[in-house]
Amino acid sequence: MRTFILIQVVGSISASIIGVRPGEVKPRVQNSDMTILCTADSGEDSTGFCTASNKCQESNGRSIGNCESGGVCCKVEASCASTMTDPVTYFQSPGYPEAATQDVACNSNVRVNKKVGQLRVDFIDFEIPGPRQDGRCETNNVFRTFAPSAPNGILGGNEQVGLCGLNRGQHLYIEVEPNDVVQMHFTLSGTSVIPNDMAVSLASSVAYKWNLKITQVEFDSDNEAMKELEAPAGCLQYFKDNFGSLTSFNLDGVSRFSPEQNYFICISQKADQDFRTDCGVELRAQVFGLPFGSPAGCEPGDSAVVTEEATDEATEEGTDEATEEGADEAADEATGCTMCCVASDSSSLGV
Helix, strand or coil, rough: CCCCCEEEEEECCCEEECCCCCCCCCCHHHCCCCEEEEECCCCCEEEEEEEEEEHHHCCCCEEEEEECCCCCEEEEEEEECEEEEEEEEEEEECCCCCCCCCCEEEEEEEEECCCCCCCCEEEEEEEECCCCCCEEEEEECCCEEEEECCCCCCCCCCCCEECCCCCCCCEEEECCCCCEEEEEEEEEEECCCCCCCCCCCCCCCEEEEEEEEEEEEEEECHHHHHHHHHCCCCCCCCEECCCEECCCCCCCCCCCCCCCCCCCEEEEEECCCCCCCCEEEEEEEECCCCCCCCCCCCCCEEEEEECCCCCCCHHHHEEHHHHHHHHHHHHHCCCCCEEEEECCCCCCCCC
């Protein structure tokens, strides 16, 4: 198995419209087919899209505010056996936000709209049984996603690896084309234990739940919020904040990283950053570990980085200048795991 980390520096009561600058003329909903993203006006942490009230009802959505551009801010929630076609849909477990324990085989599809080139899936909530000791999910407790661009599953590999365990706060991108159908499958036994999540409770249970926000990302959109969501081609995850964490899937302090994954993480500078001074990325390993391998297994041009900690999480931090000392010191001091890293010339890796 070969594991890669890609570090790529790319260059009254009304709902708030995302991506409209002060003084900018707001497009009217009735006169444009461009998706305008909006947020709830009631303090609810939700994203919707501006549309006419009757169209929102036709999508089985509900109004979470009024758009200043016209119409309502519509939030659409769906569950099993549904076909999702709206710009933003929340795909939820049966009875959400309550947890469930019954056996379930939950299949739903996302039909891709015109102008859309990616789906962004945000894991607002995701608590299902964790993986086996080898990191692989149980066949009766797993979430899998298939797209025409990834017939073996969006995580790549040859084993149709899925996701399980705790993944709240994660996100991923799926490459799509208009009229594609992306399949999402949850299979749950209702009897396996959910891993401990110390941020939520002190005891494990068998009750599961999920809430996935699925956004259809339109390419070449005039809406600034949509432009911000668009990720470079090939990125499974995309980060644009100056500081933050890169956390592997299924990380709960015990579970291993699942094998057979093509895990490409991209990091970009924000538009208001100065590329002349902010030209590097520094990674500081808090928890990090990969299967042992040989530098000979790297492709030509890859960098072999040796790490000491048997861990799964790294923290990413924007820096004012690129440095190579962190990687050199780690290689000098460490013995143990080896990985191949693919990095652009304008980025630096410190472990």
